[in-house]
Amino acid sequence: MTAFGFLKGVGVFLLLLALHFLIRPLIGTRISIDFLIIAVLLAAVHVRPGVAAIIGFAAGLIADSLTPLSFGAGALAMSAVGSGASWLKAAVFGDNVLAQTVFFGAGKIAFDIIYLVVEGRLGISGLPMQLLVWTPLSALATGLAGVLVVFTFRISMESRP
Amino acid sequence: MARATRSGTRVDTVVLAACLFASLIARVLPSETRQAFAGPIRETFIGPLISLQVQAERARGAFISRDITAARLDSLVLRNAELREMELDNERLRALLGLGARLRSGFVAAEALHRPEYGDAHTVIVTAGARAGVVVRSAVVAPEGLIGYVVSVEDETSVALLWTHQDFGVSATSADGRVFGIIKPHQGDDVERFLLELRGVAFRDSLAAGTEIRSSGMGSVFPRGIPIGTVVGDITTPGSYSRTYLVRPMVMPADVSVVMVLLPSAVSVENAWRAPTTDSLRRAINSFGDSVTRAARRDSLQKALRDTLPPARRDTVPPARRDTIPDETTVRRP
Numbered sequence: 001m002t003a004f005g006f007l008k009g010v011g012v013f014l015l016l017l018a019l020h021f022l023i024r025p026l027i028g029t030r031i032s033i034d035f036l037i038i039a040v041l042l043a044a045v046h047v048r049p050g051v052a053a054i055i056g057f058a059a060g061l062i063a064d065s066l067t068p069l070s071f072g073a074g075a076l077a078m079s080a081v082g083s084g085a086s087w088l089k090a091a092v093f094g095d096n097v098l099a100q101t102v103f104f105g106a107g108k109i110a111f112d113i114i115y116l117v118v119e120g121r122l123g124i125s126g127l128p129m130q131l132l133v134w135t136p137l138s139a140l141a142t143g144l145a146g147v148l149v150v151f152t153f154r155i156s157m158e159s160r161p
Numbered sequence: 162m163a164r165a166t167r168s169g170t171r172v173d174t175v176v177l178a179a180c181l182f183a184s185l186i187a188r189v190l191p192s193e194t195r196q197a198f199a200g201p202i203r204e205t206f207i208g209p210l211i212s213l214q215v216q217a218e219r220a221r222g223a224f225i226s227r228d229i230t231a232a233r234l235d236s237l238v239l240r241n242a243e244l245r246e247m248e249l250d251n252e253r254l255r256a257l258l259g260l261g262a263r264l265r266s267g268f269v270a271a272e273a274l275h276r277p278e279y280g281d282a283h284t285v286i287v288t289a290g291a292r293a294g295v296v297v298r299s300a301v302v303a304p305e306g307l308i309g310y311v312v313s314v315e316d317e318t319s320v321a322l323l324w325t326h327q328d329f330g331v332s333a334t335s336a337d338g339r340v341f342g343i344i345k346p347h348q349g350d351d352v353e354r355f356l357l358e359l360r361g362v363a364f365r366d367s368l369a370a371g372t373e374i375r376s377s378g379m380g381s382v383f384p385r386g387i388p389i390g391t392v393v394g395d396i397t398t399p400g401s402y403s404r405t406y407l408v409r410p411m412v413m414p415a416d417v418s419v420v421m422v423l424l425p426s427a428v429s430v431e432n433a434w435r436a437p438t439t440d441s442l443r444r445a446i447n448s449f450g451d452s453v454t455r456a457a458r459r460d461s462l463q464k465a466l467r468d469t470l471p472p473a474r475r476d477t478v479p480p481a482r483r484d485t486i487p488d489e490t491t492v493r494r495p
Binding site for chain 1: 172175176181184185187189195196202213216217218220
């Protein structure tokens, strides 16, 4: 990875972090685009699973700092998703739009499942509704947004060691 | 190579396990400790991001409340416009009340209904007709002055021709009674269409701008002394045998919704428009209010008397007490 590529990656990561706090409150619906997931997954493709886990852990802590009652749940889910994505990066088929959409969407679904289970805030009645309705819709939105980010910033999705 | 890869994988696994373990520890920490970790992160790393979020939420709130605010603003503007109309109506009614008090008798108050149809802007329907004593050629006035005269009468309504019609005419004089002429509508364009002309003024007479013009009482259609307008300027054409003055009318008919129709019995109305002072208007309104109060008090007194006093007797025989009259059901028949 070149220095320019590294800086570009850091810039995109920070931009997505800002968008996460800017766009989601602006839209304000339960179907939300998770820019933090997109940022972690984009980073995970280009780093080793251990580093991806650390990036996910940091991003999760940032998100958790706003919800102290579920502190740690986001870090755990994001670590697992980041590390898993880094291990599965071989399955991301380069510039295949559909595969990328599924990649981002699946990352969002995995994150939500782990987060909601670990957090344990939603009961038996609320959890299925969230996981069967809102999470898939949010995953779709996140997948499309992720592809848009990839094409906008011309980010290579080729796996690197 | 393979050994290095295995080693790297092991390191990744260890790091992942450490992250997951740290996360679980963070999850089960006491609330105060979690706050102690979350607080500094909130205050330092993502402080600017939180302010960004606050701005975004404010923007969303403003966006959502925009329609509500616009609706409220529209309602307020509409209500304000209605209040202004009510205020004007109130002023006009007060003035009419004052005029009525000064005229004392010989008039009937009515509403003027403007016809929205195009081409019929020179007449209004007046909600007083023959049953109220209105006859053809009765003068129609507003507190400010002359509006027109009645051209047709039905039982309940009548039609009044406004001064804007080309057939309208009234014998007029200056307020001091020195100069006479005939008032006709000015057939000008645009804004001047709503002005009047004082025609037929003798060349030896001249009128200064601002001179008030009133009805002269000649011709027996309009009583003497109804204000018509004020002189704007001389528009005499060269070669004519008399002077013509442009007159600004006292009343724009479109602004009038309540009028007074002067009945034939109203012979002298001159004093009614003699520069009424605010005090006289207030006295007139107060006296009207007092009379209403007196009437209400009288009614309440009568009601109270009816309730407290026994009913008036028709004859001198005292009514039999009910308990002394044998009930039919208790009377035994032989």
